[in-house]
Amino acid sequence: MLIDARKLDDDSVLQGDICIVGAGAAGISIALDWLHNSTNIILLESGGFDYSPDVQALNDGQTTGQKYYPLQSSRLRQFGGTTAFWAGMCTQLDEIDFKTRDWVADSGWAFSKSELASFYARANEILNIMGEQKLHHYIDSKYASRSINSNKVWNKLWQHSNARFGRDYRQEIVKAKNITLVTHASVVNIECNSSISKVVSLETKNHSGKTHKVTSKKFILAAGAIQNARLLLASRSQAKNGIGNDFDLVGRYFMEHLEVDSSELWLSKPFDASLYTRQESRLIASAEIAIQEKIQKQYQILNGTVSLTPLNYARLVKPRIQTWRDKDPRKAMRTMLSDWSAASRIVNAKDTSPLNAYQLSTRLEQAPNRNSRIQLLNDKDSLGLAKVKLHWQLTELEKKSLRAIQMIVAEYFGEMNLGRVKLSPFLTSDSSANDFGDLSGGWHHMGTTKMNQDKTKGVVDTNCKVHGIADLYIAGSSCFPTSGSANPTLTLIALSLRLSDHLKRDLSV
Amino acid sequence: MSSATDVAFDDALKFISLSPPPGFLINIGQRYLYRRPWESHRGLLTGLLLNDVSLSEQGASSEINAKIEMDFADSDIVEIDGWLLSLTEARQYALLSLSDSQG
Numbered sequence: 175m176l177i178d179a180r181k182l183d184d185d186s187v188l189q190g191d192i193c194i195v196g197a198g199a200a201g202i203s204i205a206l207d208w209l210h211n212s213t214n215i216i217l218l219e220s221g222g223f224d225y226s227p228d229v230q231a232l233n234d235g236q237t238t239g240q241k242y243y244p245l246q247s248s249r250l251r252q253f254g255g256t257t258a259f260w261a262g263m264c265t266q267l268d269e270i271d272f273k274t275r276d277w278v279a280d281s282g283w284a285f286s287k288s289e290l291a292s293f294y295a296r297a298n299e300i301l302n303i304m305g306e307q308k309l310h311h312y313i314d315s316k317y318a319s320r321s322i323n324s325n326k327v328w329n330k331l332w333q334h335s336n337a338r339f340g341r342d343y344r345q346e347i348v349k350a351k352n353i354t355l356v357t358h359a360s361v362v363n364i365e366c367n368s369s370i371s372k373v374v375s376l377e378t379k380n381h382s383g384k385t386h387k388v389t390s391k392k393f394i395l396a397a398g399a400i401q402n403a404r405l406l407l408a409s410r411s412q413a414k415n416g417i418g419n420d421f422d423l424v425g426r427y428f429m430e431h432l433e434v435d436s437s438e439l440w441l442s443k444p445f446d447a448s449l450y451t452r453q454e455s456r457l458i459a460s461a462e463i464a465i466q467e468k469i470q471k472q473y474q475i476l477n478g479t480v481s482l483t484p485l486n487y488a489r490l491v492k493p494r495i496q497t498w499r500d501k502d503p504r505k506a507m508r509t510m511l512s513d514w515s516a517a518s519r520i521v522n523a524k525d526t527s528p529l530n531a532y533q534l535s536t537r538l539e540q541a542p543n544r545n546s547r548i549q550l551l552n553d554k555d556s557l558g559l560a561k562v563k564l565h566w567q568l569t570e571l572e573k574k575s576l577r578a579i580q581m582i583v584a585e586y587f588g589e590m591n592l593g594r595v596k597l598s599p600f601l602t603s604d605s606s607a608n609d610f611g612d613l614s615g616g617w618h619h620m621g622t623t624k625m626n627q628d629k630t631k632g633v634v635d636t637n638c639k640v641h642g643i644a645d646l647y648i649a650g651s652s653c654f655p656t657s658g659s660a661n662p663t664l665t666l667i668a669l670s671l672r673l674s675d676h677l678k679r680d681l682s683v
Numbered sequence: 684m685s686s687a688t689d690v691a692f693d694d695a696l697k698f699i700s701l702s703p704p705p706g707f708l709i710n711i712g713q714r715y716l717y718r719r720p721w722e723s724h725r726g727l728l729t730g731l732l733l734n735d736v737s738l739s740e741q742g743a744s745s746e747i748n749a750k751i752e753m754d755f756a757d758s759d760i761v762e763i764d765g766w767l768l769s770l771t772e773a774r775q776y777a778l779l780s781l782s783d784s785q786g
């Protein structure tokens with residue numbers, strides 16, 4: 175069923191069994207998991223089915239610290255969420271990402287990777303990608319040489335999902351008898367009972383000036399890592415620091431993936447790099463050079479992977495942090511893509527043979543860091559909700575890890591007598607510790623409601639329930655205690671499906 | 684018969700991609716010696732390079748190559764102008780630069 179909240183009577187109250195806030199990758203994945211049963215699901219979505227500048231402006235905010243994209247254009251507010259323009263790159267986290275590493279403060283998940291195995295399999299179906307075994311067969315059959323594998327490095331395989339949740343799942347959601355999708359319903363407040371141990375209702379507003387309430391047995395925030403934290407922090411009429419924030423953790427530990435051109439690889443011998451370059455159109459799968467777990471431990475570094483781009487092309491492309499500057503996500507995307515096409519045109523027009531060299535770009539895990547955080551501003555959005563400030567802060571561990579990864583990759587290519595690596599200037603030994611060059615983020619927001627069984631160390635418990643609040647859950651990458659270096663969506667869907675299973679047990683469905 | 688030092692030069696010139704001009708290698712060698720001035724002696728560098736290397740021309744060349752690969756395997760890397768090179772190859776260029784400056 176579909177309701178446009180702008181057309182509902184003012185002050186109406188909607189009642190459900192499970193209320194999901196946000197119809198993006200996480201929220202829709204959970205809703206799909208409840209199709210065709212008797213549980214009444216209310217799926218609240220801030221936007222409509224199409225892009226709307228007014229609604230998009232609700233994402234506006236400030237950034238300080240490490241240079242970042244405008245917050246307004248780093249997420250989409252419409253049914254389907256940010257998958258309407260994501261790149262679709264998927265891979266699982268590695269086993270090490272779940273472990274406590276004594277060289278990474280606050281690392282470690284409450285469970286190992288195997289706990290997510292069955293949920294990854296279900297997430298693959300939602301994202302329309304292959305299972306691991308099929309993927310390996312595909313790569314073996316398509317790429318003759320999968321040579322990168324040693325005691326230092328290994329091939330990490332990626333898949334490219336073409337899923338657009340808004341397009342792919344709209345009909346199924348709208349037609350489902352037990353699901354009520356409410357568009358133009360932006361949650362602006364979480365109201366709890368007097369002891370703040372249970373949610374009483376959610377308040378939603380829209381640009382038609384109407385306010386509604388939703389009551390439910392269970393509530394799930396699935397609005398993205400920045401908005402999940404914002405909603406908890408901004409619901410402060412009963413708890414002065416916000417809901418679930420007794421230990422000053424909400425909004426802290428914001429993590430992104432560092433994505434940066436980190437070195438050049440100059441080859442002395444032929445090397446088939448096609449698997450690593452993502453140069454094909456309609457790409458299905460690719461690989462990045464990953465660092466073996468024992469080497470990460472030996473060097474005491476964060477997890478990261480390296481991809482290759484032909485250098486003659488890469489040198490013409492501007493770092494994304496320079497091209498993605500517009501607050502309007504459509505314009506930001508257009509500027510970035512036209513920079514890429516201009517570079518391709520120049521490369522294709524040139525009559526010269528390509529350089530036997532590649533740009534190495536590193537995708538790095540960010541270390542959990544209390545001071546990298548989301549906070550509320552005094553300024554409010556058009557629906558009266560306090561805007562947020564993101565302070566993105568990196569540490570010397572990221573810098574050290576970026577450098578070490580280039581060394582490890584250089585060792586591999588040197589040992590194989592294939593070529594030599596030259597560091598980007600910001601990574602040379604005489605660069606300053608806080609110089610990160612033209613570092614971009616992956617538009618991956620994580621960690622702001624991190625999971626830990628101990629309520630003094632995490633906002634949610636291992637079932638993604640907010641500590642101290644009986645019926646409030648969080649879905650998405652805001653629950654990640656560490657980020658790994660894998661893009662988050664596949665894992666956040668797996669984690670959301672795990673939450674969904676937990677709720678089925680809890681509600682005896 | 685070539686001297687041990689000549690063998691090292693020849694091998695140095697087999698440096699990586701695009702056959703970089705000797706000037707590039709000499710520059711790298713000079714930068715290496717700037718950081719490790721105590722190695723600025725032909726005799727010392729030749730000794731360091733050819734330690735455990737047989738002196739036949741062919742043998743030296745492939746053994747030095749193997750030494751370079753072993754450096755990478757053992758993380759014996761030096762950074763010069765951003766290049767991540769094996770210690771052995773950096774010493775080859777250092778030797779080349781000394782010989783160049785000596786005419």
Ligand SMILES: Cc1cc2nc3c(=O)[nH]c(=O)nc-3n(C[C@H](O)[C@H](O)[C@H](O)COP(=O)(O)OP(=O)(O)OC[C@H]3O[C@@H](n4cnc5c(N)ncnc54)[C@H](O)[C@@H]3O)c2cc1C
Nearest residue numbers: 196198199200220251255256261262263361397617661663
């Ligand atoms: C350019 C770009 C490329 C990307 N490429 C990749 C990639 O290749 N691989 C990858 O894994 N990830 C990628 N991502 C990240 C990916 O899009 C996110 O990880 C994913 O969409 C997060 O899912 P989500 O459901 O948590 O949030 P979203 O998809 O952002 O959905 C959140 C939903 O909540 C709604 N909402 C927000 N606030 C409220 C509120 N107060 N009330 C009601 N509803 C609300 C929003 O309108 C939205 O529909 C990319 C992101 C960008 C911007």
